[in-house]
Amino acid sequence: MNKQLFDYANRQYQLRDYPTALIAFTECLQDASAPLAPGETGLLYHQIGNCLIKLNNPTEAIQAYTQASADPQYAAISTVECNLGMAYASLRDYEHAVRCFRLSVEEGGNETPYKAYMGMGNALMKLGKTAEAGVAFREAALDEANPDVTKALLNLGLCFMALDRPLDAVASYESALPFEMKPATKNKLYANLGQAYVAAGKMTEAVGAFEEALRDKTYFLSDAASVDYQRAIGVVAQGQADATQMLPVADVSGLDVAADGMPIGDGFAGAQDPFYYDDLPQDENFPGYLGMYDNATDGQDHFFNSTDKEIEQWSKGIAKKDRKRRNVGLKIAVAFIVVVILAAAALVFAYTQGYGYPTQEMVAKELFADPSAAADSLFSGATSPENAKTMTEFVAADPDARVDGVNRSMTESEVFVTATTDEGGQVTYRVSMVRDLASWKISNVELYFASQS
Template sequence: MNNQLFQQARSAYAQKDYQGALEAYQQCLQDAANPVAPGEAGQLHHQIGNCLVKLKAPNEAIQSYTQAIADEAYDARGAVHYNLGMAYAALHDYENAVQNFEAAVSDAKYDSSYKAYTGMGNALLKMGKSAEAGMAFRNAALDEANPDPTKALLNLGVCFMALNRPADAVASYESALQFDMQPTMHNRLYANLGQAYVATGQMQKAVNAFEQSIADKTYFLSDSASVDYQRAIAAVAQGTSEITQVMAPVSGAAPAAAGAADTSGIDVPADGSGMYAEQDPYGTQAQPSPYYYTDPYGPEAAGQYDTAAADDRFFSASDEELEQWSRGVAKQERKRKNVGLKVLVVIVLLVLVAFGAGVFMYTQGWGYPSQDSVVTQLFADPDNASSLYSAEVSDSSAASMTDALVKDSAPTINAVEKSMTDSTAYVTASTEGGGQMQYKVSMVRDMIGWKVSNVELYFPSQN
């Protein structure tokens, strides 16, 4: 292998010149004067895959990583499998992602198993396999090589809440407290812990945890967390700091029914980031039809005097006939005017009725596009749903919410709570692996339609 060219490629990669590094690695691979030895081909394909990931070409990266694995002499196979898992996850192919993460942790030479376990847990959550995801996060937390088990413990707590095991979630969150963490992570941890305390009926502890999460005024509770906070405050104010648990925190308890009514949930992803944010690949509206009005001066207008002989009869008619004729004309004139007035009144009434109906429907949360339509579009193509988000939602927040969505062309909309200015939809989406994920989609009024303001995972874990 041309070592000089290889070092040039590594230097270009370090300087973030990924295209230059890619070209140099490819030249090194194709250099006939310096053929690559067994093991070196795998190394080069590994590095080429890394460059392709940085250049946002996951399909091509997968091809390169696969070639790297084909070189049996290359001994960094665990890292390559991890990168393959991340590339498949970026393409939402979670089954292949999980298979590669499993291959990574089975490699005894791979010393960053916690990364593969974390990726595996995220992929399994996407597939609706909360129990399996929990095992993966547990392994990530227990890996002695993991320099920061906090995120794994937070996500483990999320899995326990999804499995209707809030007491175990409390234990997981409390375990995370012993580690140093950034303020944002610290606040999110206490918010999740507060919700777990509410689920186990420990209301005073819940109040304390929620207040801890918002103490520095930089963190804002989600809608579901705010509801739980108010419930806890009300319980404590009534002199009940410990109440009957709203769900049994028993290990192995059956998950709550999917259709159960609930106003609670959890802040996820627990670490505040997208599940597959960019990682270091090293594992490293017809005009209306015109109205036609009958001519009021037709034959019926003059009674026994038709309009063709009207002028002659006028000069020869008797006074009595003239009076009768005059009364007939006057009557028809009034009729003509009344017809116009009636038409005007009808039009005005129709407009008022339509306006009133529109106002009523508006106040009842109706709009176009409807909430159902917005939700269906959101899940049908999450990656191209930026136009569905409210202008108040930042790009980073929209990206984070999109990352948490499961693509489903026909999601089940379980219920929609409507009001004039905001609405909330509870949705169940099916994953590619046959699992189900439940979401709470908050929307705000946008002219006559609706826009998404927030998306969060929803766990029917309490009444």
Template sequence: MNNQLFQQARAAYAQKDFQGALEAYQQCLQDEASPLAPGEMGQLYHQMGNCLVKLKQPNEAIQAYGQAVADEAYDARGGVHYNLGMAYAALHDYEDAVANFEAAASDAKYDSAYKAYTGMGNALLKMGKTAEAGVAFRNAALDEANPDPTKALLNLGVCFMALNRAADAVSSYESALQFDMQPEMRNRLYANLGQAYVATGQMQKAVNAFEESIADKTYFLSDSASVDYQRAVAAVAQGTSEITQVMAPVSVPGGAAPSDSADLSGIDVAADGSAMYAEQDPYAAQQADPYYYGDPYA
């Protein structure tokens, strides 16, 4: 490979000149004077795919990534499959997204399986497969390489609520509180926890959780959470802070019937979002989250 061109491409990418980087990578690929070593074709197509993602061209990125994974000598195909999953998700092709996230997670050389599991969970929720999504979020939360398991934990709690397993959701949200997180995320977590407490009849705890979520006056409860808050306040005022009969939450996003093939029993970790789960946005979140479209050579 023409190393000079390759370094020029990397420099252009680092300077956010993605079109220039793309053209330089293409020149590397086409330079007959500098034959490619095993694995370098996959490497170049991987980088070209990353450039195309940055240029908001997911269809073209998918084609480039497809060429990268076809190079069996390339040893970073797990990361490419993750990127493919994100690109397909951007096109709302969730079945292909899940297939690629699964391929990434099963690649022993891919050291960020939690990213693939998180993407998988989000895609499965879009498909209405709540139980399977819960399994994916659980795997993301339990991955020791995950530097911030709170999103996966919060999302898992949302799945439990959708599966009418409020007690498990409580355990999940409470587990998530053990981790450091941004104030906005913590507020959303407490709002979710308040609704889970209401669903399990723990009204005083619900009131405390809701009040914690709005204490800094930067967070506003959703309509359903506001209704649950008032229910909890009324119950406490009437001296019934503990209700033995479990109450159904006012509303649960993404509700779906449990899947017989995906048993979530025994899950003891947590989930994400207030009345919503925390979704990976393959474009809007790129700047905030360095793990989107990982570039192993940058």
């Protein structure tokens, strides 16, 4: 490898001159006068991918990272796979993202698996695989290399809430409280804890959590959290310390931490990168590597120039965090066992409540997107092709048709849809569906009028 050109590329990368760094790394890769040693092909493609990420070009970055991962002599494959996962996730290709994150944690030598586990959990949440996402967030929280377990614990709490396990969500949120975090994050944590308490019927504790969230007067509750706060205040005012039974968790969308947790593809709060990714590790053979850490100067000079007393205080702080982390791990391990046990039960429960995949809403949307081209697969086996054609002929094509409501049961459902005609009028339909294993099929489509309700 042309070491001089490589070091120049590193310096430009450190200076955030990513276009120049990209050109230099590419020239280094193509320099026939300096043959590449084993592993250096993966190294250069890795850095080319990082430059492309910095330039907000995840599609080409995926191609570069794929080339890097194909080099069997490259030692940082786990990092490359994690970066690949983030790149796929930024393009909303969550299936490929999960596969890459899994490869990242399965590869040997991954010193920061929490990054892959966090990305995996986010992608699984996008895919609706809540229980699996919870497992990933739990692993991220248990990783001793994780400098900020609060994000993992917040997301784990969200998973428990989505699985209708508010008491376990409470345990997860409470486990995060001892850790240092920004005031805004702690306010969000208390707001989420308040909602979990309400869902668990613990109204006194809920009022206390909400008041902590609002104490510094810089935080505003979401609409759903505000409703829960007022509900808790009302119960406590009536002299009831706790609700008589746990309240159903019907809507987790109002929780103050979005289901993404750490947003994928849209940027972390306060972060400069388009999404989370790793730069290269240090390597004594290439001194320029250290300069490729964006945060290389964040506190390093201070650390290396610290007095013995400062280092001792720093070590005590790390030891204290390690003790907290071990306690959190025990709590999480105990709390999360129920997810594994209940995963199958949750699927059965969802089936009995009328849920499936594709959902009733998805089937209805597909019908109205292009009724004339509606596939026979949308209709139940008991519906003849002639009847299906007759039903679709009077359906107004509207890709933006609005689903007004769904009446669900285990075997039959009704979807009410309002479509806009070419003339600008609105027509409401009742789409009847029947269960077909895990999915739903259309059995009838008819006009619906309010007087019929």
